Structures are given as structure tokens and as C-alpha cells.
Amino acid sequence: MSEANPLQILIAGAGIGGLAAGIAFRREGHIVQIFESSAFAQEIGAAVGIPPNANGLVRRLGLVPEENGAVTCTGFKEFNTEGEMIGKVDMEGIEKEFGYPWQLIHRVDFHNALKTIALSPEGPGLPVVIHLRSRVAAADPENGLIILENGKNYSGDVIIGADGVHSHLRTTVLGAPDPSVSSGNSTFRFMIPVPKITADPNLAAFTNSLGKLLIYAGDDRRVIMYPCRNMELLNLAASQPANLTDTDKKDWNNHGKKEDLERLYSDFSPELVTLLSKVDENSVKLHILMDKPALRTWVNGRVGLLGDAAHPFLPFQGQGAAQAIEDATSLGVLLPMGTTSEEVPERLKLYEKCRYERATRIQDSTRESGRWGHKNRLKDLSSMEYNLRHDEYEHSRGVLRRFLRERGEKGTGEARL
Numbered sequence: 205m206s207e208a209n210p211l212q213i214l215i216a217g218a219g220i221g222g223l224a225a226g227i228a229f230r231r232e233g234h235i236v237q238i239f240e241s242s243a244f245a246q247e248i249g250a251a252v253g254i255p256p257n258a259n260g261l262v263r264r265l266g267l268v269p270e271e272n273g274a275v276t277c278t279g280f281k282e283f284n285t286e287g288e289m290i291g292k293v294d295m296e297g298i299e300k301e302f303g304y305p306w307q308l309i310h311r312v313d314f315h316n317a318l319k320t321i322a323l324s325p326e327g328p329g330l331p332v333v334i335h336l337r338s339r340v341a342a343a344d345p346e347n348g349l350i351i352l353e354n355g356k357n358y359s360g361d362v363i364i365g366a367d368g369v370h371s372h373l374r375t376t377v378l379g380a381p382d383p384s385v386s387s388g389n390s391t392f393r394f395m396i397p398v399p400k401i402t403a404d405p406n407l408a409a410f411t412n413s414l415g416k417l418l419i420y421a422g423d424d425r426r427v428i429m430y431p432c433r434n435m436e437l438l439n440l441a442a443s444q445p446a447n448l449t450d451t452d453k454k455d456w457n458n459h460g461k462k463e464d465l466e467r468l469y470s471d472f473s474p475e476l477v478t479l480l481s482k483v484d485e486n487s488v489k490l491h492i493l494m495d496k497p498a499l500r501t502w503v504n505g506r507v508g509l510l511g512d513a514a515h516p517f518l519p520f521q522g523q524g525a526a527q528a529i530e531d532a533t534s535l536g537v538l539l540p541m542g543t544t545s546e547e548v549p550e551r552l553k554l555y556e557k558c559r560y561e562r563a564t565r566i567q568d569s570t571r572e573s574g575r576w577g578h579k580n581r582l583k584d585l586s587s588m589e590y591n592l593r594h595d596e597y598e599h600s601r602g603v604l605r606r607f608l609r610e611r612g613e614k615g616t617g618e619a620r621l
Contacts, residue, residue, distance in 0.1 A: 208541050208542040209544075210233050210234045210235050210541065211229075211234045211235070211360075211361040211362055211539065211543060211545065211548070212234070212235050212237075212348075212359070212360035212361045212362070213226070213229045213234050213235065213236045213237070213360060213361070213362045213364065214237055214239065214348075214350050214358055214360040214362065214363045214364070215236065215237070215238045215239065215363075215364045215366055216238075216239050216340035216343075216350065216363070216364065216365050216366060216367040216371075216372070216373055217238070217239075217240065217241075217340075217365070217366035217367040217368060217513070218238045218239075218240035218242075218319070218334050219315070219366060219368060219511070219528075220252075220311075220314060220315060220318060220511070220525050220528055220529070221366045221510050221511030221512070221525075221528030221529070221531060221532055222238055222240075222364070222366030222367075222510070222511075223238070223315070223318035223319055223321075223322050223332075224262070224265060224318060224528065224529050224532035224533075225364055225366060225510055225531070225532035225535055225536070226238050226322045226332040227265045227266070227318065227321050227322050227332070227532075228265065228532050228533060228535060228536025228537075229362075229535070229536055229539070230322065230327075230328065230329035230330065230331070230332055231265070231327075231328045231329055231536065232329070232536055232539065232540050232541050233328070233329050233541040234329070234362075234539070234541070235330060236322075236330075236332045236333070237332070237333045237334075237335065237358065237360070238322075238332055238333070238334045238335070239335045239338040239339070239340050239350065239352065239358075240334055240335065240336050240337075240338060241337070241338065241339035241340075241367075242336065242337070243336055243337050250310075250311055250393045250394070250395060250439045250440075250441065250489075251308060251309060251310050251311055251395075251430065251432040251437075251439035252308075252309060252311050252314060252522075252524070252525040253277070253306060253307070253308055253309075253417075253430075253522035253523075253525070253526070254269050254274065254306070254307045254308075254309055254314075254525070254526065255306045255522055255523065255526050255591065255592055256298065256299070256302035256303055256304040256305065256306060256592045256593075257302075257526055257530065257591060257592050257593075257594045257595070257596070258525065258526035258527075258529040258530065259303075259304035259305060259306070259307060260303055260304045260595065260597075261529050261530065261532075261533045261595075261596060261597060262529060263304075264533070264597060265318075265321060266321045266327060267317050267318060267321060269307045269309055269314075270307065272309065272313050272314065272316075272317040273309060273310055273313045273432065273433040273434045273436075274307040274308060274309040274313075274314075274432070275307065275308045275309075275415065275430075275431045275432055275433075275434065275435055276305045276306070276307050276308075276415070277295050277305070277306040277307065277308055277415065277416065277417055277430065278294075278295050278296050278415040278416055279292060279293055279294050279295045279296065279415075279416045279417070280292060280293040280295065280416065280417045280418075280419070281413065281416055281417075281418050281419070282418075282419040282420075282421060283418070283419065283420045283421070283473070284420075284421065284422070285420065285421075285422040285471065285472045285473065286473055287409070287420075287472075287473030287474070287475055287476065295416075302592045302593055303595075306522075308417070308430045308431060308432050308439070309432055309433075310432040310433045310437065310439070313432075313433060314525075319334075322334070338352050338354070338356075339352060339353045339372070340352060340353075340365075340367060340372055340373060341353045341372055342372065342373075342375070342376055343363050343365075343373055343376045343507050345363070345376055345377070345504040345505030345506055345507040346505050346506070347359070347506075348360050348361055348362070348363060348505075348506040348545075348548075350363055360506075361506065361545040361548050362506060362508075362539065362548050362552075363506050363507045363508070364507075364508055364509075364510055364535065365377065365507060365508070365509040365510065365513045365514075366509075366510045366511055366513060366528070367513050368511070368512045368513060369384045369494045369496070369512040369513070369516045370383070370384065370494075371509065371512070371513035373507060373509060373513060374499070374509060374513055374514075376504060376507055377499075377501065377502065377503060377504040377507055377508075377509055378499065378500070378501070378504075379504070382496075382499070384494040384495065384496040384516050385494065385495060385496065386446060386492050386493070386494065386495070387492070387493040387494060387495040387518060387571075388445060388446055389443055389444065389445055389446055389492075389493045389518075389574075390443070390444060390445075390446040390448075390449045390490060390491065390492050390493065391441050391442065391443045391444075391490070391491060391493055391519070392440075392441070392442040392443075392449075392460050392464075392465050392488055392489065392490050393439075393440070393441050393488075393489045393490075393491075394440055394460075394465075394483050394484075394487050394488045394489065395437045395438060395439050395440065395487060396437070396438045396440065396479070396482050396483060396484075397436065397437060397438075398414065398431065398435060398436055398437060398438055400482045401438060401479065401482065404478070404482075406474075406475065406478050407475060407478060407479055407482075409475050410429075410438070410475070410479060414431055414435060414438075415431060415435070416430070417429070417430040418430070420472060420473065420476050422472070424444060424445055424448075425442070425443070425444045425448075425468060425469065425472075426442070426443050426444075427440060427441070427442045427443075427469065427472075427476065428440070428441050428442075428443075428519075429441075440483075441519060442465060442468070442469065442480075443493065443519075443574075444468055446492055446493075448468060449464060449468070449490060450464065458489060458490055458491050459488065459489065459490070460488040460489055460490025461485075461488065461490075462483055462485035462488050463485075464490075465480060465483065465488060466480055466481065493518055493519070494516055495516060495518060495571065496515070496516045498515070498560075498564045498567070498568075499514060499515075501556065502514045502555075502556045502559075502560065503549075503552040503553055503555065503556050505549050505552075506548050506549060506552070507552075508535070508552040508555055508556070510528060510531040510532060510535070511524075511527070511528030511531055511532075512524070512528070514531070514563070515527065515563045515564065515567050516567075517566075517567055517570055518570050518571055518574050519574075520570050520571075520573045520574035521566070521569065521570040521573055521588070521591065523566050523570060523591060527563050527566060527567075530559065530562075530563070530594075530596040531555075531559055531563070533596045533597050533600065534555055534558045534559050534596055534599075534600040535555055537597060537600035537601055537604060538551050538554050538555050538558065538600055538603070538604055539551050539555075554603065554604070554607055555600075557603065558596075558599065558600050558603050559596075562594070565590070566590075566591055
């Protein structure tokens with residue numbers, strides 16, 4: 205076996221998935237560079253869930269959610285448009301069942317914590333290098349070359365496309381453009397400071413449910429809300445058919461109108477209407493929810509896709525960020541220190557073998573659970589054994605061991621995640 209040398213890892217995108225992959229590769233001793241299109245590498249959006257299947261994985265990366273403002277979810281409740289509860293799931297003690305809690309975190313807090321770990325001079329491996337204003341336009345999958353929009357190019361052993369739902373590297377992998385498409389739905393996203401809620405006695409229903417994820421659903425509209433940032437903010441997302449809103453924007457940061465939000469939900473329960481009146485009109489965002497049927501492949505030569513670049517998720521089961529974290533973990537396990545440059549294409553195929561079926565199945569079930577007219581979604585959430593009872597670190601380790609055993613090899617070392 206060749207002497208163990210670190211791989212040169214090039215990652216397109218410094219979002220949650222790209223940073224997680226960078227940390228996983230760093231911990232294996234590899235040399236990691238991330239190319240981020242924005243000027244500040246600042247994650248946008250609102251809040252995300254860290255369910256049990258991802259919670260243990262981020263802790264392996266060195267991130268403790270509750271130390272970064274995450275709130276532990278104590279349950280789910282679903283209401284109809286009149287405010288009558290039609291379903292609930294108790295999440296108290298879920299960590300005893302699935303190993304870890306289901307936590308809710310502000311996306312910016314999550315992103316900042318990952319960025320701090322990636323860049324820190326402390327911890328295993330060398331710090332990740334992040335290049336800002338460096339959008340990856342294309343790649344050469346055979347020779348391990350990325351080309352930036354500014355014309356610069358970089359070479360490496362591994363190229364990971366973590367460049368999101370509008371991925372450029374998806375074209376490299378598939379050989380032709382294959383853009384994500386509109387799901388036919390749009391979403392308002394916004395946050396309300398919790399003190400504005402607790403100060404209003406008319407909102408006692410929400411004050412008494414802080415710590416829980418709440419759903420208010422009609423036949424063609426729904427509002428999902430949950431707390432984050434140490435219970436200081438209530439994160440809300442209001443989804444509806446796109447033809448009910450005046451937008452064709454795909455960017456999460458597109459401004460929406462509070463008056464449109466209030467108009468669309470004016471026939472919901474009085475307490476929800478009152479809650480929406482608390483929204484700061486300057487904080488409302490509105491964008492189209494993007495979707496993508498399963499790709500025929502995630503890898504091509506030295507290039508592999510991760511997260512939304514490989515499998516965009518609709519926001520109905522809290523698994524979008526979780527599946528990106530699982531992807532990142534799998535990559536770190538399957539490409540440990542000692543993996544040679546020549547082995548990379550085959551290991552990326554093994555990564556796809558580990559991840560494709562599971563991510564696609566959850567993507568499909570998420571799409572189904574978000575279908576309009578689907579009543580009492582919590583019946584699905586209460587039976588999410590497949591989603592939650594999974595440890596991608598152990599799963600990928602097992603796949604790698606079987607792969608090496610079949611080849612009669614002792615392996616290239618244990619992953620150090």
C-alpha cells in the first residue's frame with residue numbers, strides 16, 4: 205500500500221453541507237479548500253431541525269447544538285384552520301428511544317458554529333481554507349480540476365459539489381444542465397421575537413406551547429412554527445400554491461409583503477391571525493420552493509454531489525439539513541487518511557451506494573407528506589422509524605469494511621470522525 209498522504213479536497217459551497225464535509229475531511233487529515241460564491245460565507249434563511257439521525261453526527265464533528273442556541277423539541281401539534289387540534293406527538297424523552305434529541309436551531313447559528321470549527325486552529329487536522337467570492341462554474345471530473353467564474357482554476361484529488369439547489373457541478377456530474385424546478389408552491393419565511401408573543405394574553409395558546417413544533421393546516425395552505433435561539437425567536441414558514449403569491453423568485457432572501465401574508469391567512473383561527481400581525485413587515489421573505497426528481501447519479505469521476513445539489517428537499521419532514529449532514533459524514537468515513545488519489549473515483553461510487561437509496565426514499569416521502577389535502581401529517585411523523593433510527597457513521601463504516609473485505613484488503617485506516 206502507498207504511504208499515507210492527505211488528499212487535496214475541493215468543495216464548492218460553504219453552506220451547512222459544505223462546511224460539514226470540510227470538517228469531516230479535515231478530521232481525517234486531508235487538505236480542504238472550500239469555494240464560496242458569496243462575499244461573507246453567511247448562511248441565509250431561518251431555522252432548521254437537527255433530528256436524532258443528524259444530532260449525533262454533528263456532535264461527532266465537534267458541534268454541541270444546545271451550546272449554540274438550539275432548543276430541544278418537546279412535541280409536535282397539528283391544528284386545522286379553526287384552531288382545533290387534530291394530532292399530536294409527544295417528543296419528551298425521544299433521546300432515550302433514538303439516542304439523541306430532536307433540536308431546533310437558527311440556521312445562522314448552526315452555520316456560524318460549523319464555520320468556527322472548520323476554521324479553528326484547534327482540533328484535529330489543518331484548518332479549512334474558505335475562498336470567498338469564488339463561485340465554481342465547472343469542473344473536469346477526470347483530472348480533478350475546478351474552474352471558477354473568474355477564470356481561476358484549482359486542482360485536487362476530490363471535488364465535492366455542495367453548491368445547493370442551483371448547483372453548477374450537477375451539470376458536470378450529469379454531462380448536461382439539469383436544473384431544479386418549481387414545486388408549484390411558495391413559502392413566506394419570517395421570525396417573531398418570543399417576548400412579543402408572551403406579552404399578548406390573546407396568544408396564550410402559543411406561549412403555552414413554546415418548545416413544540418406547531419402546524420396550522422388547511423386544504424391548500426399551512427403554517428409551520430417552532431422556537432430557536434434559546435427560545436428567543438419563533439421561526440415560521442407559511443406555504444401555499446405559488447399562484448396565490450406574487451413571486452417567481454427562487455432566492456430565499458427575496459422580500460415578501462406582510463399584507464399578502466395576512467390576506468392569505470385571514471380565514472385561519474383568530475389566534476393565528478393575531479400572531480401573524482406581530483410580524484415585522486421588513487423581515488418577511490418569500491420564495492418558490494424548488495424540487496428535483498432523483499438524479500440518475502451523484503458522481504462522475506472525481507466529482508461527487510452532496511445535499512441539495514444531489515437531492516433538494518421540500519421543508520415538510522425536517523430532513524433537508526440532516527441528509528446533507530449524513531452525506532458529509534459518509535464522505536469522511538469512506539475517504540479516510542490512507543485513501544490514494546487513484547482510489548477516489550471508486551470510493552465516490554461507494555458513497556453513492558451508501559447514500560442514494562436512503563436520501564431518495566426520504567426525499568420522496570417528504571414530497572408526499574407535503575401534498576395538499578394530506579390530513580393529520582403527524583401520523584406520518586409518529587412513525588418515522590426509518591428517518592430517525594439511523595447512524596450514517598456506522599452504516600458507512602460497515603459498507604467500507606465489507607467493500608475492503610471483498611477485495612481482500614485490510615483497509616486504509618479507520619475514520620476518525
